[in-house]
Amino acid sequence: MNIPMYDAVIIGSGAGGASVAYTLTKAGFHVALLEKGDFLKRSDFSKDELAYCRRNIITPDLFNEYHIIAQEKNAHWVETPTYESGWSFWNGNIVGGSSNLMSGMFHRMHPDDFHLLQKYGPIEGANIVDWPITYEVLEPYYTKVESLIGVSGKFIPHPFEPPRSHPDYPFPPTKENGIVTLFDKSCRSLKMTPLVTPRAILSQDTSDRNACYYSNYCGSYGCSSGAKGSAREALIVPALSTGKLTLLSHTHVTQLFSSTKERIETAQCINTVTKKRFSISGRIFIVAAQAHESVRLLFNSASRFHPDGLGNTHGQLGKNLIFSGGGAGEGVLHTRTLQDISPQILMQPGYFFNRSLLDWYYVDEWWDGYFKGGLIEFMFSHANIISQALRHTYHDGRLQWGEALATRLQKTFTQQRAIRFEVFNDWLPTDKCFIQTAPNHKDIYGMPVGKLHIWGHSHDMKVGNYLAQKATQILEAMGAEYIYSDISATPAPNLIAGGCRFGNDPRTSVLDPNCRVHDIENLYVTDASFMPTGGSVPYTWTIYANALRVADKIVAHLHDL
Amino acid sequence: MHRRHFLILGSVSTLLPALPSSHPASQKLAFSRVRETIFAVQKHMFPPHTSLPSAQEVNTIAFLEETIFHPSYDKDIRAFVIRGAHALHQKEKGRFHIYTSEKKEQVLRRYEESEKGRMWLSRIMILSLEALLSAPVYGCNPAKAAWHALQRNGGMPEPTKKYIYG
Numbered sequence A: 001m002n003i004p005m006y007d008a009v010i011i012g013s014g015a016g017g018a019s020v021a022y023t024l025t026k027a028g029f030h031v032a033l034l035e036k037g038d039f040l041k042r043s044d045f046s047k048d049e050l051a052y053c054r055r056n057i058i059t060p061d062l063f064n065e066y067h068i069i070a071q072e073k074n075a076h077w078v079e080t081p082t083y084e085s086g087w088s089f090w091n092g093n094i095v096g097g098s099s100n101l102m103s104g105m106f107h108r109m110h111p112d113d114f115h116l117l118q119k120y121g122p123i124e125g126a127n128i129v130d131w132p133i134t135y136e137v138l139e140p141y142y143t144k145v146e147s148l149i150g151v152s153g154k155f156i157p158h159p160f161e162p163p164r165s166h167p168d169y170p171f172p173p174t175k176e177n178g179i180v181t182l183f184d185k186s187c188r189s190l191k192m193t194p195l196v197t198p199r200a201i202l203s204q205d206t207s208d209r210n211a212c213y214y215s216n217y218c219g220s221y222g223c224s225s226g227a228k229g230s231a232r233e234a235l236i237v238p239a240l241s242t243g244k245l246t247l248l249s250h251t252h253v254t255q256l257f258s259s260t261k262e263r264i265e266t267a268q269c270i271n272t273v274t275k276k277r278f279s280i281s282g283r284i285f286i287v288a289a290q291a292h293e294s295v296r297l298l299f300n301s302a303s304r305f306h307p308d309g310l311g312n313t314h315g316q317l318g319k320n321l322i323f324s325g326g327g328a329g330e331g332v333l334h335t336r337t338l339q340d341i342s343p344q345i346l347m348q349p350g351y352f353f354n355r356s357l358l359d360w361y362y363v364d365e366w367w368d369g370y371f372k373g374g375l376i377e378f379m380f381s382h383a384n385i386i387s388q389a390l391r392h393t394y395h396d397g398r399l400q401w402g403e404a405l406a407t408r409l410q411k412t413f414t415q416q417r418a419i420r421f422e423v424f425n426d427w428l429p430t431d432k433c434f435i436q437t438a439p440n441h442k443d444i445y446g447m448p449v450g451k452l453h454i455w456g457h458s459h460d461m462k463v464g465n466y467l468a469q470k471a472t473q474i475l476e477a478m479g480a481e482y483i484y485s486d487i488s489a490t491p492a493p494n495l496i497a498g499g500c501r502f503g504n505d506p507r508t509s510v511l512d513p514n515c516r517v518h519d520i521e522n523l524y525v526t527d528a529s530f531m532p533t534g535g536s537v538p539y540t541w542t543i544y545a546n547a548l549r550v551a552d553k554i555v556a557h558l559h560d561l
Numbered sequence B: 001m002h003r004r005h006f007l008i009l010g011s012v013s014t015l016l017p018a019l020p021s022s023h024p025a026s027q028k029l030a031f032s033r034v035r036e037t038i039f040a041v042q043k044h045m046f047p048p049h050t051s052l053p054s055a056q057e058v059n060t061i062a063f064l065e066e067t068i069f070h071p072s073y074d075k076d077i078r079a080f081v082i083r084g085a086h087a088l089h090q091k092e093k094g095r096f097h098i099y100t101s102e103k104k105e106q107v108l109r110r111y112e113e114s115e116k117g118r119m120w121l122s123r124i125m126i127l128s129l130e131a132l133l134s135a136p137v138y139g140c141n142p143a144k145a146a147w148h149a150l151q152r153n154g155g156m157p158e159p160t161k162k163y164i165y166g
Helices: A015-026 A049-054 A111-120 A135-148 A179-189 A229-242 A290-298 A343-347 A385-390 A402-415 A458-478 A540-560 B003-012 B024-045 B060-070 B077-091 B101-112 B115-132 B144-150
Strands: A003-011 A030-033 A068-073 A076-081 A245-248 A251-257 A268-270 A275-287 A326-334 A354-358 A363-364 A369-372 A374-380 A417-428 A435-440 A448-454 A481-487 A524-527
Touching: A003 A015, A003 A540, A015 A030, A015 A540, A015 B077, A030 A229, A030 A251, A030 A275, A049 A111, A049 A385, A068 A435, A076 A524, A111 A135, A111 A458, A135 A540, A179 A354, A179 A458, A179 A524, A229 A245, A229 A363, A245 A435, A245 B060, A251 A275, A251 A290, A275 A290, A275 A540, A290 A448, A326 A354, A326 A458, A369 A402, A385 B115, A402 B024, A417 A458, A417 A481, A458 A481, B003 B077, B024 B060, B024 B077, B024 B101, B060 B115, B077 B115, B101 B115, B115 B144
Parallel strands: A003 A030, A003 A275, A030 A245, A068 A448, A275 A524
Antiparallel strands: A068 A076, A251 A268, A268 A275, A326 A417, A326 A481, A354 A374, A363 A369, A374 A417, A435 A448
């Protein structure tokens, strides 16, 4: 049987995989991009709350494909399959991955994030290490992402804004709801510096993508104008136009095979619709299936040459899994008590509430101490109607219905608007947060599922609560009511990284500084699993930038072969 | 207790009797026996003459039936919806739907006092609000009356197929 042969085989079409596919095809190489989900196009995306937010339509059925989540309770690890809990760790299994569904709040990591150990020293119980590269190495790629993916924003100088090689963003900020007037004023009254949140959303048309049309439903939905900088829209569609890309959707990779220790030769695939199994060969393999699934594939590819899994010669595979520390909070602005802006402005749908605070990214105050802080994002609470309504069905612990519920819903929807804040701080890597496979639990393809041990360091909670307190002060100054925050070690499953840490020393890392597996010469990993620490910002911009950096190395590698 | 343990345990409890089989045809038959009871609960939750469309007006039971039998719907929750309705149906000797509004209120509040009853009512509320507030293509919000009542719009483009694929 003939096995198709490509210059590169990429497993996973999200930000990490698509960036490599784009670069390699533009350089003239033949690439196979394998995605387990469907190829939904711009015209397929609608604002269907049931389909995108309330059912598993674009993620696997948890009875067929699941994870085991282990959490420590009363000094014991309790393991729960996700089909049991409903807590899904799948994040948009379609071409372009979860970048289709992101809100696109984009931040670069700060130069000091690359050497946290050097700057702050060790923290007991945490495995903090410095990155093997510096911000200066990644900066040109952060800049490349701004134009290639499309980032809209307005640079406002701030001591904790990372340095830029270009003075400002290539696109002006997206349009803003007038609430920003109230927000900015409240911040200044508290001596805080409001910043315009950069968004991976086009504010102006480009030759092949339309500007944002302010649908009021962005995060959790695919974009039907092409404005959102998804990997599909910004990278895969242009890569397809080169004629060098073979995109195989509905293709799940179960194992990587080799007849030698040093190289991978084939990927064993299964078509998720026909269930037909087949192999694909390549000169180079790139794994980018999202951190936990990439680690699972490397474990499940164990062979006589790599009995403990690929990249696991020194027992590092799956270790130092990280998420984003912090949490979220909310307050409600009521039209009857509104200051500075009119009720009509507050209730106007569509335009964004785009603000961030970096004032406590690094904390050095005589009273509070000296520690790494984080980022606070402010936005409107999601516009989803069903989800919002369901939040108001209980009163005094009892379900409401009839006239009482109808009146309450009408008042809630027409007289008030909730403001949300999200806190991003480092999730410290520890020995207690890691990924394994669960040999006794297999998916419908017969492969062991991933087991995620989730554990948050107490330091993360302390920092998260510190930041949430600052966010709360702003909501109070804005006149918000019913303010609450929830900082916990229960992470958002879409903000997952680590498990294939990169570094110079093969004994303490899985990947080398160019994200190549230490002891396998043609295997790279380009999703967020390379990150030894996560910074205190959402990961997507860094994933794009690093994958574009590694892609340049792979181009050089292919030229050398 | 985890959600699924709870739902499964429901099948052996006295309050939520077991159904003949988890086979869809058997479940369809079981559902048909309690359809009227479930719809009566929905009609009590969303009566006429409030600011929202009534369950009767938009036929929320049609959405509920189609939803719980859709392949994307959790099969254990489907069984739970039917079992919870059977329990109420049996408890009230099949007469719930003909009770007065006051009597229905009394019965449902009593049902709410048990954990399983509370969870079942919560599930019926979720399915009813999904019916009222989902996109027009799902059938219960054709004139967007519920959205208009709440002065909201569902966002453009609206879906033209159910669950992406129709």
